[in-house]
Amino acid sequence: MKSTLGKRLQLGTLILLYIFLYAPIVYIVYVSFQTNGVWPFPPDFTLEHYASLWHDEIYREGLKNSLIIGIGTAALASLLATMATIAILKYHVKGRMIMTGLFLSPLFIAHVIIGISSLMFNKNVLGLSGNIGSTILANATYATAFAFLVVLAQLARYDWRLDDAAMVFGATPKVVFKEITFPLIWSAIFGAFVVSFLLAFNNLEISFYNLGATPTLPTLAWGSLRHGVSQELYALAALINLVVFVFFGVLYAMLKSGLLKLDYKEA
Amino acid sequence: MGIVLELKNVSKNYGKVIAADNINIEVDQTEFFSLLGPSGSGKTTMLRIIAGLEEPNEGSQVIINGKDVTHAPPYQRGIGMVFQDFLLFPHKTVAENILFPLKMQGASQKEKDENLKWITHLTQLEGLENRYPYQLSGGQKQRVALARGLVSKPSLLLLDEPLANLDLELRKKMEIEIRRFQIELGIPFIYVTHNQQEALTMSDSIAIMNYGKMEQVGEKFSLYHDPDSQFVASFLGSADSIEAEVASVQDGIATMTFHGKTIQARAHNGLKAGDQAICYIKSERIRMEVEENPDAPCGVVLDKIFKGQYIDYILDIEEGNEIIASSGTLSQIKAKDRISISWDPQVADAFPLPPKDPS
Amino acid sequence: MNQKIFWRLSGPGALFLVIFLLVPLITILVFSFWRTESYTMIADWNLDNYIRLLTDKTYLTFLMRSLVMATVVSLVSLVFSWPIAFFIARYGGKYKIILLLLTSAPFLTGEVLRVTALQQILGPLGLINMTLNNFGIEPIEALMYSNTSSAIGLTYLWVPFMVLAIYLSLLNFDFDLLEVAKVNGAKSWSAFWEITWPLNKIGTAIGVVLVFVPTLASSITSKFLGGPNGALYGNILTNQFGSTGTWALGSAMGVVLFFVSILVLLVVWRLVGDLRRSGISIKGGARL
Numbered sequence: 001m002k003s004t005l006g007k008r009l010q011l012g013t014l015i016l017l018y019i020f021l022y023a024p025i026v027y028i029v030y031v032s033f034q035t036n037g038v039w040p041f042p043p044d045f046t047l048e049h050y051a052s053l054w055h056d057e058i059y060r061e062g063l064k065n066s067l068i069i070g071i072g073t074a075a076l077a078s079l080l081a082t083m084a085t086i087a088i089l090k091y092h093v094k095g096r097m098i099m100t101g102l103f104l105s106p107l108f109i110a111h112v113i114i115g116i117s118s119l120m121f122n123k124n125v126l127g128l129s130g131n132i133g134s135t136i137l138a139n140a141t142y143a144t145a146f147a148f149l150v151v152l153a154q155l156a157r158y159d160w161r162l163d164d165a166a167m168v169f170g171a172t173p174k175v176v177f178k179e180i181t182f183p184l185i186w187s188a189i190f191g192a193f194v195v196s197f198l199l200a201f202n203n204l205e206i207s208f209y210n211l212g213a214t215p216t217l218p219t220l221a222w223g224s225l226r227h228g229v230s231q232e233l234y235a236l237a238a239l240i241n242l243v244v245f246v247f248f249g250v251l252y253a254m255l256k257s258g259l260l261k262l263d264y265k266e267a
Numbered sequence: 268m269g270i271v272l273e274l275k276n277v278s279k280n281y282g283k284v285i286a287a288d289n290i291n292i293e294v295d296q297t298e299f300f301s302l303l304g305p306s307g308s309g310k311t312t313m314l315r316i317i318a319g320l321e322e323p324n325e326g327s328q329v330i331i332n333g334k335d336v337t338h339a340p341p342y343q344r345g346i347g348m349v350f351q352d353f354l355l356f357p358h359k360t361v362a363e364n365i366l367f368p369l370k371m372q373g374a375s376q377k378e379k380d381e382n383l384k385w386i387t388h389l390t391q392l393e394g395l396e397n398r399y400p401y402q403l404s405g406g407q408k409q410r411v412a413l414a415r416g417l418v419s420k421p422s423l424l425l426l427d428e429p430l431a432n433l434d435l436e437l438r439k440k441m442e443i444e445i446r447r448f449q450i451e452l453g454i455p456f457i458y459v460t461h462n463q464q465e466a467l468t469m470s471d472s473i474a475i476m477n478y479g480k481m482e483q484v485g486e487k488f489s490l491y492h493d494p495d496s497q498f499v500a501s502f503l504g505s506a507d508s509i510e511a512e513v514a515s516v517q518d519g520i521a522t523m524t525f526h527g528k529t530i531q532a533r534a535h536n537g538l539k540a541g542d543q544a545i546c547y548i549k550s551e552r553i554r555m556e557v558e559e560n561p562d563a564p565c566g567v568v569l570d571k572i573f574k575g576q577y578i579d580y581i582l583d584i585e586e587g588n589e590i591i592a593s594s595g596t597l598s599q600i601k602a603k604d605r606i607s608i609s610w611d612p613q614v615a616d617a618f619p620l621p622p623k624d625p626s
Numbered sequence: 627m628n629q630k631i632f633w634r635l636s637g638p639g640a641l642f643l644v645i646f647l648l649v650p651l652i653t654i655l656v657f658s659f660w661r662t663e664s665y666t667m668i669a670d671w672n673l674d675n676y677i678r679l680l681t682d683k684t685y686l687t688f689l690m691r692s693l694v695m696a697t698v699v700s701l702v703s704l705v706f707s708w709p710i711a712f713f714i715a716r717y718g719g720k721y722k723i724i725l726l727l728l729t730s731a732p733f734l735t736g737e738v739l740r741v742t743a744l745q746q747i748l749g750p751l752g753l754i755n756m757t758l759n760n761f762g763i764e765p766i767e768a769l770m771y772s773n774t775s776s777a778i779g780l781t782y783l784w785v786p787f788m789v790l791a792i793y794l795s796l797l798n799f800d801f802d803l804l805e806v807a808k809v810n811g812a813k814s815w816s817a818f819w820e821i822t823w824p825l826n827k828i829g830t831a832i833g834v835v836l837v838f839v840p841t842l843a844s845s846i847t848s849k850f851l852g853g854p855n856g857a858l859y860g861n862i863l864t865n866q867f868g869s870t871g872t873w874a875l876g877s878a879m880g881v882v883l884f885f886v887s888i889l890v891l892l893v894v895w896r897l898v899g900d901l902r903r904s905g906i907s908i909k910g911g912a913r914l
């Protein structure tokens with residue numbers, strides 16, 4: 001049948017993309033175990049980069065800052081985006097279209113522009129040097145737009161009359177959110193959080209212009225380029241990917257067993 | 268018997284659309300009250316206003332048990348509701364759905380257990396407590412929605428087309444059950460439907476809605492037989508219509524000429540001699556005679572349709588007026604027969620033309 | 627009442643965007659009319675920066691190269707993203723979220739690391755060409771320090787955005803419509819063109835812009851993969867904020883980049899065509 005051919009082609013493209021996306025990462029993991037990072041063939045396995053990663057304060061500091069930026073950005077972005085989405089989808093009032101446009105607009109502005117404009121603003125208008133706070137705020141602008149897109153697309157199907165029903169049965173607006181709305185939309189919010197974290201955690205262009213000497217993973221990588229990327233960073237990236245795949249494994253197991261349900265069948 | 272719900276001058280518009288136009292209703296403690304009207308006539312809006320989900324225009328008043336709740340939020344009104352499309356919470360089990368109102372009231376576990384037992388028994392949902400909504404059939408979802416509406420023994424239950432999504436057989440069964448619940452609980456039900464059969468079967472009183480206006484309210488028998496408005500006369504039952512010219516009006520009865528024949532009906536809306544009139548007669552009220560009566564409208568039987576409990580005769584009267592006559596008894600009349608028709612003037616209703624029937 | 631809740635919920639985010647996005651943007655717009663002298667901004671209003679950008683051929687060349695690059699990368703990403711997003715949305719079942727996140731998780735490894743790894747795979751001394759060399763095959767020139775390898779790198783970086791946008795759009799697509807179309811005699815392809823595509827045009831347009839804009843502004847990828855003739859607009863833009871310290875000119879370049887992006891957005895919007903016939907199709911009715 002024709003549709004199965006189409007399906008196979010689609011699956012093929014997906015697998016091809018995964019190979020394409022993960023080839024450099026596999027390479028990074030491989031090199032992290034090699035003595036020679038420039039031409040690591042034939043293989044000469046070593047754990048020395050992991051050992052020096054462990055002993056070097058700067059990488060821990062970078063990881064910590066990247067995590068703070070990632071989590072701070074993701075929390076701020078998904079909160080603002082979720083609130084705005086609920087406003088736009090639930091209340092059919094004036095201003096919805098303009099709001100939608102405003103919240104999507106950062107998607108159309110290059111990160112480097114956001115980076116330099118917040119640098120210029122902080123430095124030349126406010127007279128402040130950049131810090132983690134301003135980095136989070138600058139990252140949160142485009143992250144809010146991504147989060148908004150994610151939440152908007154998923155909540156478009158939400159039936160807000162469920163909230164009405166709960167309210168008639170005695171739930172105050174706060175209780176409605178806790179009992180009905182949140183349990184039904186948390187996966188959309190979580191998706192928005194994950195996407196904004198992914199974007200902010202390793203964002204170079206904004207962090208670079210906003211953070212002077214404060215190290216983050218991408219600025220460390222950028223800084224180490226002069227002498228070729230230090231292999232400790234490869235080792236750290238390998239560890240991060242290990243965590244990511246453990247996360248995917250857990251997620252898979254939970255979805256498979258039904259322990260975690262991301263969408264409920266329509267009532 | 269106390270009045271439980273009172274609406275005074277309730278209006279609501281959405282921009283230019285008038286969804287409720289100066290509505291006044293009183294609903295009694297034991298009343299089964301139906302809001303009947305075509306789709307878009309403002310029935311749902313009415314219920315949402317009563318529930319507090321929609322704010323009516325300035326000057327409207329909603330009074331429940333003597334208390335003005337016009338500006339009270341829904342969660343302070345203590346009413347139950349059964350929604351169009353059920354609106355069960357998809358992430359909660361049947362028991363959790365049903366007990367939601369009690370949970371909101373902070374009821375004790377014992378109270379919840381007792382009430383769950385009582386209501387699942389009443390609605391025949393025993394054994395389904397731990398299922399999720401998607402694991403239920405349409406009829407079962409319906410019962411869960413009803414159980415959730417009733418479990419907290421509200422002072423009033425609102426039902427918005429609760430049977431619209433069910434098949435005919437189930438609907439007939441539920442009609443009777445819903446009526447039984449109402450009698451058992453002794454609280455008023457306000458039942459919204461566009462299906463007049465449903466309204467007629469279950470209700471004590473019916474309010475007929477059209478374009479946000481309440482056309483007529485009353486006990487169902489009088490509504491059916493004594494329509495006040497052209498809309499009600501044409502909407503309720505299966506009504507035939509005939510256009511005729513009024514010759515005279517006397518003692519409330521209009522005498523009209525229809526293709527040279529004389530017909531009679533009750534006169535409404537100041538109908539007077541010389542007016543063009545539209546005359547509504549319920550199908551089951553039309554009598555047919557095989558011998559042609561030169562004074563009565565005559566015509567030919569186009570078709571005879573057997574409907575089980577009755578037979579529909581499709582008639583062509585005075586060339587070009589299609590009329591349906593229903594009869595509960597088998598007769599000799601068959602297709603192509605020439606017949607004449609007549610009716611009791613007290614069961615036909617004539618209104619001036621225009622205005623035309625809005626449909 | 628509802629209006630009040632609407633503002634209360636959307637206001638904070640709107641205010642946030644105005645303060646932290648719009649105001650800084652206005653700042654660089656203002657600075658673009660100033661002058662920089664020994665690493666300080668001087669409020670000496672002039673059009674020199676823009677005149678220089680529009681008359682000096684180098685800037686225009688770089689801008690054109692970036693535009694071509696962004697167009698190519700967007701189109702390639704588009705062709706790849708559709709089947710992928712369609713597969714995940716339609717057949718992903720309860721594992722959709724994992725399949726999707728797998729396309730985005732590489733972001734955690736960072737642009738610099740991934741691009742340098744790509745460089746080591748694609749470059750003249752890279753994995754691919756060395757392997758070919760071992761088998762006595764000529765190395766593939768196009769893969770080595772060229773605009774092609776920049777394009778590969780940029781597609782690599784931004785294709786997940788396009789997949790995400792199309793996937794999100796397809797989430798609201800009622801796949802049953804395809805069955806209806808097929809029952810009515812449509813072949814798979816015409817069902818796609820008649821139903822799926824028009825109903826997901828906006829999502830696709832957003833995806834295109836999500837790839838186009840960062841590619842247009844990119845600098846890192848071309849630095850590592852582009853070779854001697856591979857410098858892009860983003861490279862000279864970032865230079866102004868680096869060693870040269872010509873912030874005013876850099877601001878003007880940022881402003882130009884911004885307006886070019888907006889122009890592209892408008893073009894894409896026009897290409898999307900009649901909006902009333904596209905948009906989201908949702909079971910039970912759209913609410914936007």
Ligand SMILES: Nc1ncnc2c1ncn2[C@@H]1O[C@H](COP(=O)(O)OP(=O)(O)O)[C@@H](O)[C@H]1O
Pocket residue numbers: 281284285286304305306307308309310311312313
């Ligand atoms: N939220 C709303 N915004 C605008 N118009 C509405 C809204 N709700 C209902 N209406 C309009 O009000 C009228 C009555 O609607 P409704 O009460 O739903 O009718 P019914 O339940 O009798 O079918 C319709 O014309 C409908 O289009």
Ligand SMILES: [Mg+2]
Pocket residue numbers: 307310311312351
């Ligand atoms: Mg309705």
